[in-house]
Amino acid sequence: MTHEQSRPDAHDPQEQGRLPRPHLPPPRRGADWMFGGVYGTVLASGLLAALDQAGEESTPFYDASWVLVTAGAAALAHGYSHHMSSHQPGSAAHGWRVLARALWNERPMILATLPTVLLLLTSGLTHWDSHVVTAVGLGLNTALLFAWGSFVALRVGHRLGPALLRGLADATFGLAIIVANAVIK
Numbered sequence: 011m012t013h014e015q016s017r018p019d020a021h022d023p024q025e026q027g028r029l030p031r032p033h034l035p036p037p038r039r040g041a042d043w044m045f046g047g048v049y050g051t052v053l054a055s056g057l058l059a060a061l062d063q064a065g066e067e068s069t070p071f072y073d074a075s076w077v078l079v080t081a082g083a084a085a086l087a088h089g090y091s092h093h094m095s096s097h098q099p100g101s102a103a104h105g106w107r108v109l110a111r112a113l114w115n116e117r118p119m120i121l122a123t124l125p126t127v128l129l130l131l132t133s134g135l136t137h138w139d140s141h142v143v144t145a146v147g148l149g150l151n152t153a154l155l156f157a158w159g160s161f162v163a164l165r166v167g168h169r170l171g172p173a174l175l176r177g178l179a180d181a182t183f184g185l186a187i188i189v190a191n192a193v194i195k
Contacts, residue, residue: 071134
């Protein structure tokens with residue numbers, strides 16, 4: 011049954027000729043969380059690597075705030091672009107509801123940055139060396155990328171072997187950032 015056939019008004023003669031009723035985008039579930047999780051974790055890794063500059067004073071609280079601000083801005087931009095690319099006719103109130111749902115669906119991206127933010131806050135309270143924090147953070151995020159990929163692949167029905175391969179594929183993003191950080195610095 012197609013989406014059009016499942017609508018109660020699809021064959022109503024009074025409804026024919028009218029524009030289709032706009033619908034809210036569905037909340038993200040399952041594999042869609044992986045998108046935001048991977049995106050946010052890669053974003054946090056890139057920021058962590060970029061914010062740690064040799065020869066500069068460690069600023070973990072400032073760095074944690076920038077990770078959150080950047081994740082928030084990226085989530086807003088991503089949600090807004092999804093909203094605009096799938097714009098449907100409807101009332102202004104409906105448009106605002108659709109936008110709010112699109113932005114809400116981006117929360118996994120922000121949540122995925124929290125391990126890095128917590129690591130930075132902890133390092134600020136305990137005065138860890140910034141290079142150690144960066145190394146630990148990049149390693150942690152690479153492990154999280156592996157976990158994101160493996161868990162979601164298992165959840166959507168892959169067997170263990172292919173799920174672990176998907177986790178490894180996701181972890182390559184973290185490894186690429188580690189290599190880039192080592193080469194650049």
